[in-house]
Amino acid sequence: MSLTIAAQDAAPQQTWLEKLGPGHIVLAVALVLYPLVASDFFLTQIGGYSLIFGMLALSLMMLAGYGGMVSLAQITVAGIAAYAIAILGNNNSNVLGFGWPWWLAAPFAVLAAAVASALIGWISVRTEGIYTIMITLAIATATYYFAQQNYAIFNGHSGYAGIHAPSFWGVNWRDPKAFYYLCLGFAVLSYAAILYGARSTFGLTLQAIRDNPRRMRALGYDVTAHKVFAWFLAGIIAGLAGVLLVWFNGRVSPGTIGVDAAIDVLIIAVIGGLRHPIGPFFGALVVVLMQTFAIDIVGAERFNTLIGLVFLVIVFVSPDGILGLWGRIKPHLAQESLRSGP
Amino acid sequence: MRIHRRTLLALALATGLTAPSLALAADDTIKIGLLATFEGPFTVLGEDGERGAMTAVEEIGGKVAGKTIEIVKGSSDASPDSAVRAARKLVEQDGVKVLVGPLSGDEGLAVKDYAKTQPTVTFINGTSAAQDTTLRNPAENFFRFSTDGAQWMAGLGTYAFNDKGYKKVATVAEDYSFPYTQVFGFMAEFCKAGGKVPSKSWVPIGNKDYSSVIAAIPDDVDAIYVALGGADAVNFLTQYQQSGGTAPLIGGSITVDQTVLTSKGKLRDVLIGTPAAGPTADTNGSPSWTKFVEQYKKQPGAFPSPSLFAHGYYVNMKAALLGLEQAGGDVSDGGAKLRDALSKLSFDTPTGKVSLDKNRNAIADMFLTEVTEGADGNLLNKLVKVVSQVNQTLGIPEDEFMKLGAVNRDNPSCP
Incomplete structure (x- = not known):
């Protein structure tokens, strides 16, 4: 819960447990023990799904929070990994499906997504602010329509079905518990990588570029290269999320990477808060819960209105999203997080 | 103290996230899931489907075999992913044992695949009408009492060739499984009668600009077969007319409806005389249809005449209720009794008798219609002919029919 425990002014003699901080430990224990109390539905449809979308929003948070580049194309990057799994592995749509084993297909899919992300970054780094949003939105929309109308590679509107998560070590990784832990594992990995990366030389350089690109250029840094590399790294996280997403759904179609989904990712990141990498996961949890249960609260006709209102209220009350809300409840924590934030 | 409060918060959060599905409904209620498109481009159609389903529920006073029926709604946006997600929520969280839906073609294919993983739940179609939902690789627990898009075309191809005298027809249709099935149903008859289809155009759902499609239609065709829905149909027809096109039209099942x-x-002048076919007809004068229209109109926001979607959801919900009645409202055996009752079920709908084939797909009457001007100047679909008891293989022996192959953009073909 406390977001800032792993403070950067930690003295070197601290043990790793102290470095981790009680907030992270409580959260980790809760997440690891969650399957003991949750039903299968809550494990995968809420837990797993939130973690996947949390990772997607995390990749956006990394670009936006540390690099100052708001991207609407993260779902496109995830979609490329998902389609790659369908095309390289097995599917039952009778189109392509090279039958590669998962341990070859999955890394390749993530790599393809990262390269595609770097390419998108390379196109969009010359722009700033709202123009980056526009160009990435354009790329996302174009990819969606291309997937919708291309039959040789994307199999058109119906996309690919019958994609199975792998089974190894005697575990079917699509079983609720196994899948939840799989998602949790990758989410924690990405989260830790971002936490670590933000304080690495590259992370600090990226943040400096965000704050003043002209000065960094004058100091001799290759601004474009740094930004494109950030896109590549964000692409790895989004690609991992894409692989998990296609294993989760068992299918992928243009609807998965549509503009609605692209905006969902942005909403998750904004609702959660862009100041700390934990924000996107809280945002994802709130959004997934709302999208799943709003229909039970107000009925089929107006549930999207309720979802919109809740998001509006969150952003209205706290422009920093849920993280900001927490900061308001705990003022001293908020100050601390300002110091350690990106 | 602080830790204490934090623990409380964590506990509160944990209970909120884990509240086990309180699906242990009391013994005297039966939960039925209703899955339709309450968002996205087909919202209006989904809402009319709901009206149809609720008509069936209210007809029997909301009770079956002494148990109260509880309808739990799920919403999709016409994409297969969202349909499966909504179905999962209804089945795995709300604990429904009977699910009616979904509405559109690709959704049906996806839900059928999901049905295979939930053998104790009985899935009954809404209005999704792709052929392979039941024809190839069907699910044991997926039932369709509402026929498929190829069946809906029964009689149209022959009528267009023989009575209208069209020898060469171009097709324009949306690019997904349901229009493929409709074009297949039309061409199966039309090509057999000797007609030719030199050009087929597939457009994405929600397309706005049809100029390139219109330019690609050959000049020498006798008519254009159009299988587009809602706004797509209006956009295409308007643009075709503005570009000076004069070829007469042939309509798919959801093309020349009231919208x-x-x-x-x-546009009116062009539309008069357009033949079409489908599971319903506006001017059906049979008493059972009139009675259904009366019942349907009691629903809030009802159209003057029930759409094909209200009809489809009505028939399927009705079948679910009849099946539950015969099973004594008992689904505690994993639905085996219910599915047994459903597969033998044969009943009279507002549009005639319906029964199932071995793939659990309906055999039902189809209606051949033609657009005419009514007495009050409004256009309506006049009933031309009833094609009785059309089965999924369109009267062709099954092995011969299967040889025609799965429907897609290129199959069938008779240029």
Whole structure:
């Protein structure tokens, strides 16, 4: 819960447990023990799904929070990994499906997504602010329509079905518990990588570029290269999320990477808060819960209105999203997080 | 103290996230899931489907075999992913044992695949009408009492060739499984009668600009077969007319419905005389249809005449209720009794008798219609002919029918 425990002014003699901080430990224990109390539905449809979308929003948070580049194309990057799994592995749509084993297909899919992300970054780094949003939105929309109308590679509107998560070590990784832990594992990995990366030389350089690109250029840094590399790294996280997403759904179609989904990712990141990498996961949890249960609260006709209102209220009350809300409840924590934030 | 409060918060959060599905409904209620498109481009259609389903529930007073029926709604946006997600929520969280839906073609294919993983739940179609939902690789627990898009075309191809005298027809249709099935149903008859289809155009759902499609239609065709829905149909027809096109039209099942027929302007003149076919007809004079229309109109926001979607959801919900009645409202055996009752079920719908084939797909009457001007100047679909008891293989022996192959953009073909 406390977001800032792993403070950067930690003295070197601290043990790793102290470095981790009680907030992270409580959260980790809760997440690891969650399957003991949750039903299968809550494990995968809420837990797993939130973690996947949390990772997607995390990749956006990394670009936006540390690099100052708001991207609407993260779902496109995830979609490329998902389609790659369908095309390289097995599917039952009778189109392509090279039958590669998962341990070859999955890394390749993530790599393809990262390269595609770097390419998108390379196109969009010359722009700033709202123009980056526009160009990435354009790329996302174009990819969606291309997937919708291309039959040789994307199999058109119906996309690919019958994609199975792998089974190894005697575990079917699509079983609720196994899948939840799989998602949790990758989410924690990405989260830790971002936490670590933000304080690495590259992370600090990226943040400096965000704050003043002209000065960094004058100091001799290759601004474009740094930004494109950030896109590549964000692409790895989004690609991992894409692989998990296609294993989760068992299918992928243009609807998965549509503009609605692209905006969902942005909403998750904004609702959660862009100041700390934990924000996107809280945002994802709130959004997934709302999208799943709003229909039970107000009925089929107006549930999207309720979802919109809740998001509006969150952003209205706290422009920093849920993280900001927490900061308001705990003022001293908020100050601390300002110091350690990106 | 602080830790204490934090623990409380964590506990509160944990209970909120884990509240086990309280699906242990009391013994005297039966939960039925209703899955339709309450968002996205097909919202209006989904809402009318709901009206149809609720008509069936209210007809029996909301009770079956002494148990109260509880309808739990799920919403999709017409994409297969969202349909599966909504179905999962209804089945795995709300604990429904009977699910009615979904509405559109690709959704049906996806839900059928999901049905295979939930053998104790009984899935009954809404109005999704792709052929392979039941024809190839069907699920044991997926039932369709509402027929498929190829069946809906029964009689149209022959009528267009023989009575209208069209020898060469171009097709324009949306690019997904349901229009493929409709074009297949039309061409199966039309090509057999000797007709030719030199050009087929597939457009994405929600397309706005049809100029390139119109330019690609050959000049020498006798008519254009159009299988587009809602706004797509209006956009295409208007643009075709503005570009000076004069070829007469042939309509798919959801092309020349009231949303298009009530449009104003010169389009009217083009539409008069357009033949179409489907599971319903506006001027059906049979008492059971009139009674159904009366019942349907009691629903809030009802159209003057129930759409094909209200009809489909009505028939499927009705079948679910009849099946539950015969099973004594008992689904505690994993639905085996219910599915047994459903597969033998044969009953009279507002549009005639319906029964199932071995793939659990309906055999039912189809209606051949033609657009005419009514007494009050409104356009409506006049009933031309009833094609009785059309089965999924369109009267062709099954092995011969299967040889025609799965429907897609290129199959069938007779240029």
